[in-house]
Amino acid sequence: MEVLGIDIGSYGIKGCIVDTDKGKIISERKGTPPLEDTTPHKILAKMHQIVSKEFKWDGPVGCAFPAPVNKGIVLSAKRIDDSWVDANAEQLFSEITDNEFSIINDTDATGLAEMHFGAGQNQDGVTVVLTVGTGIGSSVFMDGKLVPNTELGLIEIQGISVEEHASNKTRKEEGIRKKTWAKRLELVLEHFEEIFHPDLFILGGQLSRKADKTFPFIKINTAFKAASFLNDASIVGAAMVAAHKKNTPHNR
Numbered sequence: 001m002e003v004l005g006i007d008i009g010s011y012g013i014k015g016c017i018v019d020t021d022k023g024k025i026i027s028e029r030k031g032t033p034p035l036e037d038t039t040p041h042k043i044l045a046k047m048h049q050i051v052s053k054e055f056k057w058d059g060p061v062g063c064a065f066p067a068p069v070n071k072g073i074v075l076s077a078k079r080i081d082d083s084w085v086d087a088n089a090e091q092l093f094s095e096i097t098d099n100e101f102s103i104i105n106d107t108d109a110t111g112l113a114e115m116h117f118g119a120g121q122n123q124d125g126v127t128v129v130l131t132v133g134t135g136i137g138s139s140v141f142m143d144g145k146l147v148p149n150t151e152l153g154l155i156e157i158q159g160i161s162v163e164e165h166a167s168n169k170t171r172k173e174e175g176i177r178k179k180t181w182a183k184r185l186e187l188v189l190e191h192f193e194e195i196f197h198p199d200l201f202i203l204g205g206q207l208s209r210k211a212d213k214t215f216p217f218i219k220i221n222t223a224f225k226a227a228s229f230l231n232d233a234s235i236v237g238a239a240m241v242a243a244h245k246k247n248t249p250h251n252r
Contacts, residue, residue, distance in 0.1 A: 001019075001021065002017055002020075002026070003018050003020050003061070004016075004059065004239070005061075005062050005063075005064075005234075005236060006235065009106070009134075013035070014032075015050050015051070018236055020239050020240050020242075023236050024236075030054045032046050047096060059100075060102065060245070062242030063102070064238040066105075066106050067079060068149035068151065070149065072091060072103050089103050090102065101242070102241045104237065104238055105137075106137060106238075107129065107130075107139045110129060110237055111140075111141060111237065115141055118233065119228045120200065123141075125200070127200045128192055128198045130201065132168055132205040132207035134167060134169045135163040136188075136205075138153060165188065178210065178213045179214075185203075185218060186217070189218065200222065200225065201224035204226070204227030207226075
């Protein structure tokens, strides 16, 4: 099925058409400049521009959203304006574009793409997916099934959140060398090992682009892999969710 996948992030809103049967992007990418204002009316205006004006799309849309979401409703807002909390993003986006939307947390979307088409294919047991970029997002899977809306980047170690300690943003701001950054990430992964006892870590975001310079310095007991999709995973995963919703009998 062809679905329009959308990702909302600090860099802006970007979208592509996705072949959800193959997990492949089949169109050029279109997007907005970085988001200076993430209030609902600003995001809705930009969403309308991308979906209705740029793509002229008529069909299902999957959206990766930078917050925990349940049945389209935003549960909390650490990375987006507070006024989104309790808003029905699915309904708002559907109304502004006149298309059926499916909303999922952005790192959950990333994880779905990796588990079905990327580094986590056929993986049993517990898999923890981390996107290490401006913050640190997470998704957790048990035998390939998603445990939704985990926020492991907000867990504190010795009074400092995981993402404050080891995100790519922190690396840049503090001028940390790759080896030092790797050791910070190692501490984070060891902490998650003690909590989840996972069978695999999949590490994405900006970190996956620097895997050859960081991974050799990370020494943990659990196997870990670089994410396969790099920056496209959330778009592919969100599109997969929309396709599944469209194909589920009770939604017809």
